[in-house]
Amino acid sequence: MALLIKLSGHETSTAYDGPEALTMLDAVNPEVALLDIGLPEMDGYELARRIRERVRDVYLIAVSGYGQPEDRVRSAEAGFDEHFVKPVDSALLIASLSRRR
Numbered sequence: 019m020a021l022l023i024k025l026s027g028h029e030t031s032t033a034y035d036g037p038e039a040l041t042m043l044d045a046v047n048p049e050v051a052l053l054d055i056g057l058p059e060m061d062g063y064e065l066a067r068r069i070r071e072r073v074r075d076v077y078l079i080a081v082s083g084y085g086q087p088e089d090r091v092r093s094a095e096a097g098f099d100e101h102f103v104k105p106v107d108s109a110l111l112i113a114s115l116s117r118r119r
Contacts, residue, residue: 019052019081019106026112036060040068048076050118052111055082055093063096070097077118081106 020030031046033039035058039051051069055062066078078100080093085103093101100114 019111022108022112023052023115026115028115034058036062036065036068039065040072043069043072047073050077050079050115052079052081053098055080055084063092066093066096066098079111079114 020032024030028050031042031048033042037059039053053062053065053069057065060068062080062082066080069076069078078098080096080098080101081104082089082093082101083104085101090101102111
C-alpha cells in the first residue's frame with residue numbers, strides 16, 4: 019500500500035506496529051495516516067485514540083478486514099475519518115488521499 023501511495027505522488031512513512039507509529043509521529047507530522055485495525059501490540063483503535071490526543075487535524079483512515087456497520091461505528095468512535103475494507107480499492111484510496119492535499 020505504501021508503494022502505491024508513493025507512486026501516486028505522496029510522501030510515505032511506514033511503521034509496523036502502534037508503538038513505532040507513535041515514536042515516528044513527531045518526526046513525520048502526517049496529514050493522513052492509514053492504520054490497520056489488526057496491528058500487533060496495540061490495535062488500530064487504540065493507536066487512533068492516541069494519535070488524536072497528539073495530532074488533532076490528521077486525517078485517519080482505518081484499514082480493516084471487517085466492514086459491518088458496527089465495525090464502522092467502532093472505527094468512527096476511535097477517531098477515524100474513513101473506513102476501508104480489505105482488499106482496499108486502490109482507486110478509492112488514492113481519490114481519498116487526493117482530496118486531502
